[in-house]
Structure formats: C-alpha cells, structure tokens
Amino acid sequence: MDPRKLLERAGLEAKGAPEPLYGGDISRVYRLGAYVVKLSPNPPLGLFPAEARGLRALAERGVRVPRVFFASEEGLILEYLPEGPPDWEGLARMLAGLHRQREASYWAEAGFLGTFPLPGGEGREWTEFFFSRCIEPLLRATWDRLEGLGPKVEALYQKPLPAEGPAPLHGDLWHGNVRFTLEGPALLDPSFFVGERGVDLAMMRLFGGFPQEFWRAYRALYPVPEEVERALPRYQVYYLLAHVYFFGEGYLDSLWKAISAS
Known part of the structure; x- marks a missing residue:
C-alpha cells in the first residue's frame, strides 16, 4: 500500500x-x-x-x-518525533518511573513479539505466568530447531523467578526502540504487558545493550537486587528463542550461554 x-x-x-x-x-x-x-x-x-x-x-x-x-x-x-540529543539519564528516570509502578496482577492482552503471536492472560504467580505466556509458545514453535536444548529451557522455570511486583513493561526494550527527541527520550514499538521489570532489564543487556551512563543513573534511582540480576539470563532466553524462531540456528550459541548462566 x-x-x-x-x-x-x-x-x-x-x-x-x-x-x-x-x-x-x-x-x-x-x-x-x-x-x-x-x-x-x-x-x-x-x-x-x-x-x-x-x-x-x-x-x-x-x-x-x-x-x-x-x-x-x-x-x-x-x-513524527524530531530527533534530539542523547539523554541517558532522562531515559533512566523515565524507565525507573515506569518500573516502579505496581498493578494488581500480571496480565497481558493477546499481542506480539515482533510478528510472533503471544496469548493474553492474567495470573498472580509470576514464574507460571511468564513461562505460559512468553516461553512456552516460542518453545513449541522452535523445539525442532533447538538441537536438544528444549528440555534445558523447560528446566529453567522449575525454580521460581524473583518477584518484586507486577510492573508495566515495554516488553521489547532493545536500543533500537529508544528515540531521543527534542523533548526527551521516547519509546517505540512496544510489546506491552505487565510483568517483572527483569524482563525489560534483560533485553536491555542484549544486542549491544545500553551504556554505563544509563545503568549508573537507573540503579541510583531504582537499585536492582542481586537475585534480579542473577535471573536476567532466564529472561534473555525469551528473546533468544524469538531470534531462533525468526533468524535461525545461528542464535543457538547465545541461547546456550544464557541457559548456562542461569
């Protein structure tokens, strides 16, 4: 068109x-x-x-x-948002403010990660909700391409993920979905749902990541507990499964590294 x-x-x-x-x-x-x-x-x-x-x-x-x-x-x-100067501290303030918000439960409308369809749903137990809503659909779609890693992925979610409380998430927060505008940082292309902030933090560490200037400001505003830091590889599995689905087995090495770090 x-x-x-x-x-x-x-x-x-x-x-x-x-x-x-x-x-x-x-x-x-x-x-x-x-x-x-x-x-x-x-x-x-x-x-x-x-x-x-x-x-x-x-x-x-x-x-x-x-x-x-x-x-x-x-x-x-x-x-159209005209481009402005980088403002990593402003981005940290905006994201810390988003992640500090609390909602009554974990929930999502039916949506997408890229073009991959994800179900809607609601839950109060985080690990079960994250696995059923985010991991399981991608695991089913990629199982035959995982070269035996499927059971290892399943095993990651047999132990509970840390839970700080249901927070609104961008859901696909790599650096390409941030735009610095004349009025300050803005976010693009969300895969919005309500979950744990570790999901956003994990994606922000992949594919080039965000600079230390951002992380210093974010941690000063909203410190990240050690147990959340340790869980980030388990959240990265979500995005790496999506990359296996979209782009192929070239991402299996990165997936294995995330599994091994979990």
Missing part, C-alpha cells in the same frame, strides 16, 4: 513524497510531514492494533511515545 493511501483513509493529509525511515525487519516505515506511516506486506491479524494499544498503555503510565493517529489491520499512523 502507498503510505499516502493510509493517510487518506484516516482523513489526514501530508504533502510531498514519502521519506523512507528505518523500520527494522518487520515494517516499512515512512515519514510524511508530521506523520510516520508504518506498513507491512503481510502483517498478521491484529499486529498494528496491538502496537497502538501498547503505545497508549505506556502513555497512560507516563512514558513519552509517539501519538497514535490511526491504527488498522493495514498499517499505523504515528506522530
């Missing part, structure tokens, strides 16, 4: 030619004036509406995100 067609469908207008932006491995992303249009050739049913719900959920909890103008099965129209 031409991004201008989606703007027309939403009753919005932007002049000029679409400017391609980086959209990762899933979406085609364009800037048209004040708008960002996200499209995908064959998106799974519910992908863009789920992203819109996640952005709104983060905004309701005090996180800067692009405003959602329109969401449909065909695509998403967001506010």
Whole structure:
C-alpha cells in the first residue's frame, strides 16, 4: 500500500513524497510531514492494533511515545518525533518511573513479539505466568530447531523467578526502540504487558545493550537486587528463542550461554 493511501483513509493529509525511515525487519516505515506511516506486506491479524494499544498503555503510565493517529489491520499512523540529543539519564528516570509502578496482577492482552503471536492472560504467580505466556509458545514453535536444548529451557522455570511486583513493561526494550527527541527520550514499538521489570532489564543487556551512563543513573534511582540480576539470563532466553524462531540456528550459541548462566 502507498503510505499516502493510509493517510487518506484516516482523513489526514501530508504533502510531498514519502521519506523512507528505518523500520527494522518487520515494517516499512515512512515519514510524511508530521506523520510516520508504518506498513507491512503481510502483517498478521491484529499486529498494528496491538502496537497502538501498547503505545497508549505506556502513555497512560507516563512514558513519552509517539501519538497514535490511526491504527488498522493495514498499517499505523504515528506522530513524527524530531530527533534530539542523547539523554541517558532522562531515559533512566523515565524507565525507573515506569518500573516502579505496581498493578494488581500480571496480565497481558493477546499481542506480539515482533510478528510472533503471544496469548493474553492474567495470573498472580509470576514464574507460571511468564513461562505460559512468553516461553512456552516460542518453545513449541522452535523445539525442532533447538538441537536438544528444549528440555534445558523447560528446566529453567522449575525454580521460581524473583518477584518484586507486577510492573508495566515495554516488553521489547532493545536500543533500537529508544528515540531521543527534542523533548526527551521516547519509546517505540512496544510489546506491552505487565510483568517483572527483569524482563525489560534483560533485553536491555542484549544486542549491544545500553551504556554505563544509563545503568549508573537507573540503579541510583531504582537499585536492582542481586537475585534480579542473577535471573536476567532466564529472561534473555525469551528473546533468544524469538531470534531462533525468526533468524535461525545461528542464535543457538547465545541461547546456550544464557541457559548456562542461569
């Protein structure tokens, strides 16, 4: 679809030619004036509406995100956020504020990690909720590609994960989903759910990670207990299983290292 067609469908207008932006491995992303249009050739049913719900959920909890103008099965129209200077301390304040919030239970609407569908649900026991909602679906989808690591993954969740309390999470918080804007740090492309903050912290240690400037500020604002630090490899298994699913067996070595560190 031409991004201008989606703007027309939403009753919005932007002049000029679409400017391609980086959209990762899933979406085609364009800037048209004040708008960002996200499209995908064959998106799974519910992908863009789920992203819109996640952005709104983060905004309701005090996180800067692009405003959602329109969401449909065909695509998403967001506010364009002009780029600003890096502000790692500001990002630490925003994330510590998010992670300190508490909700009544662990919960998620049906959603996605990338384009991988994840079920909705609710629970009060964290380890069981995390395994059934996040690990088990990916484990079933990748079992035949894990070269015998499947039972080792299952065994990781036989012992309880530490629980500080149900907190709202971005859910896919690698550095590519952070944008520094003129008004401060903002988050993009969430896989929102309510869980333990270790899930976000674990992803923030993968794939290049965040600089020490961020971690010093975050830990000063919201210290990370030793038991949460020790659990981070078990949370990283979630994201590494997803990478095996999307990109293949080249991630098995990283998966094995996370299992061994758990």
